[in-house]
Amino acid sequence: MSTITLSLADVAALARVQRPVVSMWRQRDKDGLVFPDPLPDGRFEGAEIVDYLERTGRGKNPDPRAELAVHAVTAADQDPDRLAQLMALLTARTLLDEPVGPLDRDDLLDAVDELDPDDDFLFSEVEALDAATLAPLAAEADAVADAAWHPRAAYERLHDALHRHSTAHDERLDPHLTTALAEVVRGVLGVDGCLVDVDGTCADVVLSLTADEDFPTPALVLPWSSPPRDVVRRYRTQGIRPRVVPLAQEWSVPEGSVVLIRLPGDPSAAFDLLHEVATELPVDACAVVIGPAALLTDPLAAAERRDELLRGGVVRGIVRLPAGLTRGGARQHLAVWLMVQPDPHPVGRAGAFLVGDISGRAFDRPLQLSFVDDLVAAAGPVSGRAFDVLELADRRQAISRGGSLVAHDRARAVAYALDPAGDAARIADLRAGLLQPLPDPFPFTALAAEQAAPCSARMGDAQRHGLVKLLPGTRVPELPAGSTRLWTAEAVAAGVADSVDLLALTLAVPSVKLTEPGDVVFTTKATPRAVVDAAGGSAVAYPARVLRVTSPKLAPSAVAAAINRLPPGNAQWQTWELPVLQIDEHHASAILDRLDALEADLRRRQAEADELRRLVTRSVLSGAITVIESPTLHEKGR
Numbered sequence: 001m002s003t004i005t006l007s008l009a010d011v012a013a014l015a016r017v018q019r020p021v022v023s024m025w026r027q028r029d030k031d032g033l034v035f036p037d038p039l040p041d042g043r044f045e046g047a048e049i050v051d052y053l054e055r056t057g058r059g060k061n062p063d064p065r066a067e068l069a070v071h072a073v074t075a076a077d078q079d080p081d082r083l084a085q086l087m088a089l090l091t092a093r094t095l096l097d098e099p100v101g102p103l104d105r106d107d108l109l110d111a112v113d114e115l116d117p118d119d120d121f122l123f124s125e126v127e128a129l130d131a132a133t134l135a136p137l138a139a140e141a142d143a144v145a146d147a148a149w150h151p152r153a154a155y156e157r158l159h160d161a162l163h164r165h166s167t168a169h170d171e172r173l174d175p176h177l178t179t180a181l182a183e184v185v186r187g188v189l190g191v192d193g194c195l196v197d198v199d200g201t202c203a204d205v206v207l208s209l210t211a212d213e214d215f216p217t218p219a220l221v222l223p224w225s226s227p228p229r230d231v232v233r234r235y236r237t238q239g240i241r242p243r244v245v246p247l248a249q250e251w252s253v254p255e256g257s258v259v260l261i262r263l264p265g266d267p268s269a270a271f272d273l274l275h276e277v278a279t280e281l282p283v284d285a286c287a288v289v290i291g292p293a294a295l296l297t298d299p300l301a302a303a304e305r306r307d308e309l310l311r312g313g314v315v316r317g318i319v320r321l322p323a324g325l326t327r328g329g330a331r332q333h334l335a336v337w338l339m340v341q342p343d344p345h346p347v348g349r350a351g352a353f354l355v356g357d358i359s360g361r362a363f364d365r366p367l368q369l370s371f372v373d374d375l376v377a378a379a380g381p382v383s384g385r386a387f388d389v390l391e392l393a394d395r396r397q398a399i400s401r402g403g404s405l406v407a408h409d410r411a412r413a414v415a416y417a418l419d420p421a422g423d424a425a426r427i428a429d430l431r432a433g434l435l436q437p438l439p440d441p442f443p444f445t446a447l448a449a450e451q452a453a454p455c456s457a458r459m460g461d462a463q464r465h466g467l468v469k470l471l472p473g474t475r476v477p478e479l480p481a482g483s484t485r486l487w488t489a490e491a492v493a494a495g496v497a498d499s500v501d502l503l504a505l506t507l508a509v510p511s512v513k514l515t516e517p518g519d520v521v522f523t524t525k526a527t528p529r530a531v532v533d534a535a536g537g538s539a540v541a542y543p544a545r546v547l548r549v550t551s552p553k554l555a556p557s558a559v560a561a562a563i564n565r566l567p568p569g570n571a572q573w574q575t576w577e578l579p580v581l582q583i584d585e586h587h588a589s590a591i592l593d594r595l596d597a598l599e600a601d602l603r604r605r606q607a608e609a610d611e612l613r614r615l616v617t618r619s620v621l622s623g624a625i626t627v628i629e630s631p632t633l634h635e636k637g638r
Contacts, residue, residue: 014059091121298320484499
């Protein structure tokens with residue numbers, strides 16, 4: 001690796017920052033660490049750059065060393081066949097859990113034959129390497145694997161490098177869409193359900209879903225129209241053993257399963273595939289379909305086969321997505337279908353049919369969360385549910401009128417249930433509460449110390465040294481509300497706990513463990529968020545997790561505040577910096593308690609101000625309540 005040199009543009013790409021940021025690093029030291037000096041040709045030693053990034057924590061790449069190792073491989077030779085051979089050896093290295101370089105060809109073939117006795121994904125690839133080719137490739141595979149945190153990480157980087165300049169790479173889903181679809185799958189996957197990746201076209205979504213080490217990896221079924229050796233090899237490398245079945249045969253998947261499909265662009269092949277899925281889809285399972293909007297939502301010249309699916313009631317939700325959600329950045333619009341087997345004996349109207357069009361909006365994190373929440377909700381009963389992205393539509397009208405399935409020809413009706421007397425009384429209460437004076441926000445005198453420096457520890461290091469304990473959340477099914485607080489990922493993001501009936505919870509999940517006072521409940525989903533469960537006794541639902549502080553050198557509220565300052569997309573919790581106390585813990589606790597009380601009071605006031613605005617909008621502006629100017633409560637008391 002010492003022979004690899006980088007330009008400033010390469011350094012920026014390695015650190016995943018803009019080029020001017022690297023120039024700023026060269027001018028500003030961090031914690032006494034100086035940016036490496038350039039070589040005589042103006043480039044920089046790759047190993048020195050990686051050491052600098054790891055020691056300073058600068059940049060947005062959680063694993064620059066592995067990426068530099070891949071750079072070394074791909075910079076020397078861009079031959080796709082050679083990269084594919086390295087990937088096969090990395091698969092062998094991962095599954096054997098030992099270096100492949102020391103093994104001679106016969107021993108390696110024997111070992112691989114035991115791993116792949118039916119030659120489904122690996123044996124032929126290794127057998128094709130002669131002894132002269134194998135030795136240097138095996139040594140290189142070991143070097144790349146050693147540089148990465150795990151050979152699996154090295155494999156994924158080589159996978160990206162192999163496809164980076166191909167049409168297939170350009171058509172891969174944008175990572176933001178991949179993450180959002182994985183969150184949809186997580187929300188609708190049943191406890192005993194499995195994943196079905198039709199033709200292996202949604203491996204990115206599956207691997208995004210299973211990347212969380214606390215997520216129990218579900219069983220995977222891989223229906224194929226042609227044997228997917230490369231897809232099976234990728235899954236096996238990542239620790240997933242798929243059950244491969246022919247597409248036309250019965251898949252035999254349990255209730256609660258989720259089928260993932262990426263449709264081809266050819267209409268005939270796409271609708272053949274959709275009809276096959278509709279036939280195989282069991283009751284209480286669902287399918288998430290991603291494909292061109294030209295096929296799934298837009299006006300279609302020959303729409304008979306699409307209309308047939310819509311009439312069958314299997315299509316529950318439809319969303320047209322913004323353009324550019326592939327890695328190649330093509331301006332083609334994609335769309336998503338949510339398919340659920342209809343109730344064979346419906347009561348009243350046929351099953352709900354929801355449509356949405358977000359094609360004109362930026363696919364930012366708030367929109368992604370609305371997209372996820374609405375699709376997850378659409379998979380279940382929707383009566384009385386408020387939607388953001390989706391809205392109820394008439395299935396028969398959508399089919400009969402032709403044109404776009406997501407066209408809006410009416411405005412949403414918003415109903416207000418007026419209660420003038422109750423609203424007037426509540427307005428008076430809110431006014432009185434908001435008139436209460438604020439306490440001193442910080443009753444301390446601040447004096448600068450002569451010598452002081454912030455001190456922090458990475459969360460992964462703090463866990464290894466016993467300063468904190470990381471406890472996973474529990475997979476909690478749908479349960480009735482009660483008096484026990486329940487922290488879900490969404491509740492943590494909102495800062496307000498849900499509630500659940502404790503008896504129902506313990507019956508459904510006998511192994512559930514409740515929080516202790518002072519536990520930090522956090523989530524890596526979207527933007528990292530954390531809350532301090534001061535009272536304890538709460539349940540925590542996966543994917544939210546518990547960080548239990550066990551050292552007086554860390555303060556729970558300071559830890560939560562540090563997590564809440566993290567930028568969106570920073571899911572590598574091992575790299576999070578936690579502030580280490582440099583003052584007496586009791587004094588620190590008193591200061592932080594005061595700030596917590598201030599924030600709680602401000603949140604209460606903000607909530608009351610929001611409620612006051614809603615009541616005024618509903619009842620005052622409509623004329624249901626008449627208001628006149630009056631003196632404040634303080635003036636009346638004088």
